[in-house]
Amino acid sequence: MTGTLLSLSGLTKAYPGVVANDDISFDIREGEVHALLGENGAGKSTLVKMIYGLVKPDSGTMTLRGAPYAPAEPRAARASGVAMVFQHFSLFDALSVAENIALGMEDPPKPRDLARQIREVSETYGLPLDPYRTVGTLSAGERQRVEIIRCLLQNPKLLIMDEPTSVLTPQEVEILFTTLRKLAAEGTAILYISHKLEEIRTLCDHATILRLGQKVATCTPAETTARELAEMMVGASLKAPEAHGRTPGDxxxxxxxxxxxxxxxxxxxxxxxxxxxxxxxxxxxxxxxxxxxxxxxxxxxxxxxxxxxxxxxxxxxxxxxxxxxxxxxxxxxxxxxxxGHAAAPDMSLTENAALTAMGRKGLVRNGLVGWGRAEDFAREVIAAFDVRTPGADTAARALSGGNLQKFVIGREVMQAxxxxxxxxxxxxxxxxxxxxxxxxxxxxxxxxxxxxxxxxxxxxxxxxxxxxxxxxxxxxxxxxxxxxxxxxxxxxxxxxxxxxxxxxxxx
Amino acid sequence: MDLTSINPVLLIASLMVSATPILLAAMGEMVVEKSGVLNLGVEGMMITGAITGFAIAVNTGSPALGFIAAAAGAAMLALAFGILTQFLLSNQVATGLGLTLVGLGLSSLIGKPYEGIKSPTLPRLDLGPLSDIPVLGRMLFSHDIMVYFSLALVAAVWAVLKFTRAGLVLRAVGESHDAAHALGYKVVRVRLLAILFGGACAGLGGAYLSLVRVPQWTEGMTAGAGWIALAIVVFASWRAGRVLVGAYLFGGITVLQLNLQAAGAQVPVALLSASPYLITILVLVIISVRGVHGAPASLGRPFHASH
The missing domain is CATH 3.40.50.300 (P-loop containing nucleotide triphosphate hydrolases)
Structure with a gap:
């Protein structure tokens, strides 16, 4: 249980304008649950994509059980015993559970045998699932089971889980944790990506923390407080929202x-x-x-x-x-x-502001849009909500998720x-x-x-x-x-x- | 009007012949759309197949070589569409429309010297005793090989999509290219192969028009058959068996209206000629009112592997 399974050394990956991963090194041992912790944009996804062969590192090496490991594609990673459960499920809605699972296997057995195997594995790990259901009709928790079972059928040595609990109820989380502990006890290493600190403290043996593409620390979460973990993740103390104490009206x-x-x-x-x-x-x-x-x-x-x-x-x-x-x-x-729903991706922030605020902010007069007033309103939102953007004429698509979200919420809030x-x-x-x-x-x-x-x-x-x-x-x-x-x-x-x-x- | 002049045996026999070009083209297009690509250039690929097949058959005297050349020629045109949409990420709708215009122009250029010539045509397949069965023999077992090839193609496409791994991967790519890519499938390669297959099928359909059904070359002779093939794919909700039904239904209406004209029906000829198209529109409206079912979820969406 103490042997090193996967060793990362100096992994670096840069995209135009941003270094997603900068010289990252750490080890994952056999049979441990290893957490990868970090804010959005800290480089967690890029790192696991390199391990799973979806992205090639610019430099750095990986060794799997002592042998050099450089998967050119996910197929190679799976062949080496690395499996991954994705954050946004990589499932096909119109296909059945069994078909979805067959697609994720190198050499799937005949449909009937596969259905039997699915039932067997799903019962062993307490994840009930009907192989013939259409995936589009499943709940989020059931969809995740499909992904997990797809991975388990290939007896992985390393199972990567990208934010697996974000769509689950507390009870479903419990079932998942039981499954993961059982797997770890059987010798499968699990790389667990999350930003939920309590989960990591209850489940994980070790945690590696990333911030802005760099490794900050590897620690034992059970011996570290959630606050310490959070501060390592963010790098500064967070401002907690102020207490409510509101009196509701009519x-x-x-x-x-x-x-x-x-x-x-x-x-x-x-x-x-x-x-x-x-x-x-x-x-x-x-x-x-x-x-x-x-x-x-x-x-x-x-x-x-x-x-x-x-x-x-x-x-x-x-x-x-x-x-x-x-x-x-x-x-x-x-x-x-x-x-695509809250904002039109290719339209500017001014145009997007005008689209919902036209009526309440009186931006239309005599059937003509007052673009000056619309831009003033967009600027107000940008200033009040600290939206990081070159200007109000930037396309909504060009903003990062967080900044666009601040703009979209701010736009409504500012309309009183x-x-x-x-x-x-x-x-x-x-x-x-x-x-x-x-x-x-x-x-x-x-x-x-x-x-x-x-x-x-x-x-x-x-x-x-x-x-x-x-x-x-x-x-x-x-x-x-x-x-x-x-x-x-x-x-x-x-x-x-x-x-x-x-x-x-x-x- | 004298309805007795319409012979049901001949009606069905000619229905099968008139439906074959559309059936071939629609089968190909269905596979393309199942992979998530919308190629609106079926008409252009059909007519390119029609002239390529005609020219090669006339020059070599072999209709078989003509059909092979037609499939290859139309697949070349489809390859251009594939490179433009899959590698250069051009808009599929605009590129498909462009492909139709290119195909129509190119075919009339190549076809100029061939106008008024009669091509060698396919012989009827000798099915021995089957052809001698009264009524049925004349109706079903007295056709050329391409009619049976098209029927075998329907069965083959159905079986491949339903039972084989290749078919499953093709459907998966059309259903969600991001998920398929994440699992390590070559989205662009699968789609390119599907586009080539679709082109070859459309080419065969076009060649069937110019080598068997007419059999001579006239400019613009596909006359909208490619568009009908596209409509039939939607009509069939992307299922092979229903494509067959749709193509034969359309072939049936086409033949029936010709027979009605000959029988002297008291309906304006223009309306009768337009009836297959009117009925197609009607069926499409009914289908979309019911809600489109079975369309591949990634249909027409461009795929880029960068993220």
């Missing part, structure tokens, strides 16, 4: 029995959603991805219309109104997908909404930008705006929300005060228990 938004059919083959139907939202409070809506988050946002923003009485804004029915009319009334929304709905406000955003966005939402609520924050990041919701509700298969639970909720209760609300039950019944 009900501004009410949803009554809102039901909408699923928008497409792989969408989720909304089922009899009811809730009331008061001025000055933040309602956090949790849930595993794909349980109706996008659909709920679309129903609130006006992208999808419903019966007029299903959504009441200050007592006025607006379920039948489109996004423009709702914006003018004061109900604003920022969807999850930054590029009465109700703001955000979906995944800090998804894929580095810690500093995430803190700024959360603070902006808290400040907005303090000014009397009602905020609905839909997020899969429970830590985030615990930090900012006054009340918590969860979406599960298109149903919204009754909301409870955030203070006093335990992780277990939240997990139950998110339908984790229900999901596990279903998974067992399937086999």
């Amino acid at each position: 009900v501004v938004l009410e949803i009554r029995d809102l039901s909408l059919p699923a928008p497409g083959d792989f969408g989720t139907a909304l089922r009899r959603i009811s809730m009331a939202l008061r001025a000055g409070e933040i309602l956090g809506i949790g849930g595993v991805a794909g349980n109706g988050q996008d659909e709920l946002l679309a129903a609130l923003s006006g992208e999808r219309r419903s019966a007029p009485d299903a959504i009441l804004f200050k007592g006025q029915p607006l379920g039948h109104l489109g996004p423009g009319a709702r914006r003018r009334l004061g109900l604003l929304a920022a969807p999850e997908e930054r590029l 909404p009465e109700v703001l709905v955000v979906n995944q406000p800090t998804w894929g955003v580095d810690a500093a930008a995430a803190a700024a966005i959360r603070q902006a939402l808290i400040d907005l609520a303090a000014k009397g705006c009602a905020v609905i924050a839909i997020s899969q990041d429970l830590d985030e919701l615990m930090e900012i929300a006054d009340r918590f509700a969860a979406l599960n298969e298109g149903r919204l639970t009754a909301s409870k005060p955030m203070a006093g909720l335990t992780l277990d209760q939240i997990g139950m609300m998110m339908g984790g228990a229900h999901d596990m039950e279903a998974a067992h019944v399937e086999t």
